[in-house]
Amino acid sequence: MTLINSPSNSTVRLKSIIKSVNPNIDQTIVNELCRLTEEYKLKWVADSNGKNALYVMSELSVAKGLDVEDYKKHWANKSESTSSLKGTSLERLAGKALKLEGDKLILFKKLYQEQNKLSLGKINQLWVGDFLHAYSYLTQGSSQAAKDFQTLGSVAIETSVKKEIEESTHTIEPTLQLKLVELAGYSNINLKFEVPVYDTFNPGSHRRFDFVEQLPKVVKIYELKSRTISEENVKVTILEKHYLELALEHYKGKSIELIFTSPVGISWEAKSYIQEVNDTTSTRFPGAKVKVSFIDTQAISERLVNNFLNNSCIESHFWFKTKLVKEGFNCVVGGRTIEKLNNSIVEAYRTGRLIKPAKTDNVIQFPKLKSAKAA
Template sequence: MTTINPPSNSAIKLTSAIKAIAPEVDSTILDELCRLTRVHNLKWVSDKDGKNAYYVMSQLSLAKGLDKEDYINYWSPIQRPLVNQGSLESLPGKAFKLEKEKLANFKILYKEQNGVSLGGINSLWVGDFLHAYSYLVQGRSEAAKDFQSLGAKSIEVASSNDITHAIESDLQLKIMELAGYSNINLKFEVAVVDSFNTGSHRRWDFVERLPKVTKLYELKSRTLSEDNVRSTLFTKKYIELASERFPGKAIEFIFTSPKGISWEAKNLIQEVNEKASTLYPGVKVKVSFIDTQEITERLISNILNDSPIESHFWFKRKLETEGFNCVVSSRTVEKLNSTIVDAYQTGRLIRKPKTDNVIQFPILKSAKVA
């Protein structure tokens, strides 16, 4: 098995420290914080037990290209209530102002773990990993753009987009239901014998078999992480199993999530594609990522194109009231609503006057009890 760009020792240490205190941490936060720490040479400190990751907030201000007092003046818990200008938001995570004995202890840990001294300071603001990350991705200045484009939507308090969180089985059921109304042939929970582990089986979330290519989909409910990609392709060997199950076919392996993809995962997928001929000799392979909303929009378009306009209002109400917001964006529903409005305006959904040629359906009355 070919290993591609294994995580650095520093990234492993940071990941371990954070997962020790927050084992269910969102993978996007973890992946991007590791990248930011590496690229900008940010220093952090874990506690005596090797847990958590605390950053000096003034150092993060400088890394963003701002004045070192930016965090203290505009984002710290003490100063923020005094600020009346701008559209500042609260930051998740925890922040601490260290003084006296607590500061002295932090200085010792900082020098032990980073090999440099913080110097003679009387107080210091530090933030845990989540507070540090959320501060890095905030801000409207040009200097902060690098941090703004890193998937900040996944931060706990910033997860207010119109796609609600759900577990993978719920997402799959909703996609299955939409596929059932469409003419698109998706097969769900396709099993295959795991030839690498005797007696074991693997399952692809859903498969689409086309004349020239077989598409296999791996559905994740959270942001697709580098670990997800590495586990699926290299540990579970899903592509090798697909080439055995569908010999002679080109394979497109598609990762999908309603919560997007981390930078690290995107980079790993690109590297896999660049080395596909070496990793999977004799098989035409492409690995990609698409938003789950893109899949459901394709299904919805197929359904609507094959349905009379009179059914669109019913379908819109179904999408709005039956839990499809975990996989269908509000924009998709709005587009459907606009077609309904247009249909009313052009008269296609206006009831025509009765004529002698119109057959009236009888009104069913309840039977009388003798």
């Protein structure tokens, strides 16, 4: 049975959902969010599984005293548009956002009307966000509503999110990219990160390639994911983001290779779809050389590490090994690389390329003078 968001049960239901999504969240935050949701008469919907609280983002724009299109104009275009109920993290906003269309939108409109006794009218798409995303958006800016929502305590929510990340074994994409950026900086391999290109499919907006390598005969565009590359990841990048078309437009006359990379592999469905794309590139892009592929992130980091080692003095290898071990590079560099590096250092000591410093004190030793008798 669908629960109705009447004043008598809305708060209880919302608290229950938030706690089920994030059991470790501070209860004070939950209570304050529920209070402000009631005070500002914010409408929300329990998803079809009853495991999340979704807010209509345009309604939150109005609650902030802004234009109804504020979220769509200034935040939605920074996202990876998707109709998947898994959602996608929006740039600079916490939580998850969903762009609903087609059957997903029909289902949401039905749930919204059942739970709030209101109709969303005739619309063909709608942006919604979970409770954390809604909070994050509401606290942006200096309007009175934003200030009221800021009393929730952004530090407390940020702490709970960080705790959730720290307790997880999952490495987030910004961390992976940060470590790859640092490794690339030690090498002489020319990788450019966060490369912006004008999005001709959405005038007035831009896309950003995760990182790019320009070689004499080919430009390699890398799409970095922290989880296993899925078929959906590949389809969104190629069909919705139009990365191949944008790369051909931006790097005119160059061969293009779009490379998906992840430290945890790729699904067989994604591999199969990539092969299908490669089989049709000659007809889709006549006269252009286009290829799609996958490479393990560790293979990229190994290349960067080896480049540093091959182009630096042996004395720097010990420092580099210490850095890789102690400064969080385990997400991109495996134990085998560390072992290989350590073995090369041991061999350098054995052969005399590296010399262990002798233990000395600060006392200057003068040669003994011969006694007069001995003379």
